Amino acid sequence: MHEPFDMTMAIEAFRNRLASGESQPLDWWHACRERIEAREPEVLAWEALAPSPSVPPAAGLLQGVPVGLKDIIETRNLPTAWGTGGYLSTPGSLVDAALVTLLEQQGVLIMGKTVSTELAYFTPGKTRNPLDPMRTPGGSSSGSAAAVAAGMVPLAFGTQTAGSIIRPASYCGVFGFKPTFDAVSLAGIKSFAPSLDTLGWFANHIEDICTTFSALTRAPAIEALPSLEGVRVGVRSLPSDEALAPEVRQALDEVAGRLERAGAEVVPLPLDGRFDGLVEEQKVVMAYEAARTLASEYRQFADRMGPKLVELLEAGRALPFVRYREARAQAAALQPVLSRAFAEQVDVILAASAQGVAPKGLDATGDPLYCRAWTLLGVPCLNLPLCRGDGGMPLGVQLVGDRFGDERLLAIARTLMQTTP
């Protein structure tokens, strides 16, 4: 009677099983809970686990799907500690983050809160990389990426301000999607740098990334194209002035080849040097905004904060407004240039996700270098977990779309995955 549950099922397959009566709404939740019991002692992805669901999930696109929520996403019925280890914490907020309600209306079952770095910056939490416990899972959405990679939940949510979704997705070998800036509500989620912070999610199937986008935006379902014939892919990492590590170059070549086999035309995309400069501009925006956004947390808790966070907040506080304004202006000037490239030259951009596989050690979460500029530009980014690097560890590359071109980007990725298994 209790046959083993297929943990690798896609969300749509589970929905079909629910419709046909083959599965019950809580089946996936219970299977995930068993997996968590088995894997959590090594992975340490969770801050808090929810009790068994007391009401059946709503009928929606995500009915019965167990999800993890990064610990900076506020919940009424579960504690939130914002990755602080407790110096800032609540047993339950007055209202749920908007995301929680939007997800529950689509039928999810909240599995629990996943480990975040301290206030979603660099101080690591306890989580280990599920593929090698001596390596970082990346951050700041450490627990969400690791929980999905360890098969503990099929879907988990995080945020990206520099590279906090794409990097851990690359390190853990899962799909990670950062939609267009502002496409999904951040209400009830601790902000760090409001003009950069973006909500995103991790999954093991591109189809599940797509389903979740439709569930949250109520956009029509994203279907695969017949092929990638006519799709133009521009290859360009930001910054390009860093020499790409050989394994990263190889990963980009592999995926470029795969895109070509699916029918796409792959070309280098010339974006001028001002785009490389956006990496530094992102740092300015992040530091300036974080110093102001977290002014009260700094005043109350500076003596308990990690040194890197204190350093950033103090550096940000010292930045003059005119420098901040310059950085914002530079981003605002380049956004239409990039949109023009999308309108005239390419459909998506293929770029490095990270400088290599997950670094060894648990005292840092790796470098968001190759994500910073895209985040500042506000464009949708998708980590494709298609390659391997040093030690056989996963190595992703990202596809980048135009602002609010999320559906096009996801349709291309879905097509790629279906036509070149």
Added chain:
Amino acid sequence: MHEPFDMTMAIEAFRNRLASGESQPLDWWHACRERIEAREPEVLAWEALAPSPSVPPAAGLLQGVPVGLKDIIETRNLPTAWGTGGYLSTPGSLVDAALVTLLEQQGVLIMGKTVSTELAYFTPGKTRNPLDPMRTPGGSSSGSAAAVAAGMVPLAFGTQTAGSIIRPASYCGVFGFKPTFDAVSLAGIKSFAPSLDTLGWFANHIEDICTTFSALTRAPAIEALPSLEGVRVGVRSLPSDEALAPEVRQALDEVAGRLERAGAEVVPLPLDGRFDGLVEEQKVVMAYEAARTLASEYRQFADRMGPKLVELLEAGRALPFVRYREARAQAAALQPVLSRAFAEQVDVILAASAQGVAPKGLDATGDPLYCRAWTLLGVPCLNLPLCRGDGGMPLGVQLVGDRFGDERLLAIARTLMQTTP
């Protein structure tokens, strides 16, 4: 010994008095408290008042300045009820809103929380217009505008998503400034429509608006120009397809004349009809985002919410993503067009703030019509309280600057006020 305190003093004058020892740091606070006792029974601007300050204010640009905070701005030591009348409330938040710390670091004394409409939308609070208690003060920052107009505090903070600063400033006859979108941190302030919400402030002196901008951004002090010679002012209200009421047209003419007397060149600014269309796009963005941002509040409290708010949230929920994306795209396309107009044709725009003086009655807060498009464009807007209309009530007009051109806009306004008393 206890001579009457000059309630109309500018912040800089008080700072000079502190420096010379003529005033003590708490003098202004006590004078305001007396004024509140006298005026509050009629005006009803306050949700909660702070106890007497227990520590002296920090030495900063705003040392000893008593301020009011809209009741959607979270505070550790004062209750917040978000204008809900209590269905959502806390006696104190875990951390202060970032604004509170940034202000206290500059020396302010928090006087208390001012009345907000329900969740900063249209359901009015108790506040009356200080110039005529049978009229609305406007909203949603009702208490902050009224408290400044009634002389209860020299400075108060609010937010604008459609017209919630400029409109009440016009109705109450005070300066109201909405800086560039994103220029000042909203952390710890309830969001409504995140791509529109902007923090701003009210004061009786243009100098105080400027001082506050410098205090919050740490930008250099904003000085008056020698004159307005060479400054180009473009006259254009949005939308222009509405016939301006005669008193509004007269107010625009009066201020245009005053600008010319100060040396400026005043010309009509031709912005094409797409700009008028932004009024409707703002409504789409606001409804779509609010429905998502307040999804959890709606789920928990819909039966206690005002009917207009429920209507907006339900309409917003029904809006398709593609329509929202279209509205955002239209705004993004016109922002650079407007920036070009600022670069090539005009320094500031002169526009209507409202359709007339504060309407009679307390069951509504007036219409934000003439503010919606500017808010969507993210540009800084300043209400100049220079005219009178029906019944001798105040009637403002607004000066609008380019994105991140706050300092230029404020310098022009300061010059206007100094050269044409």
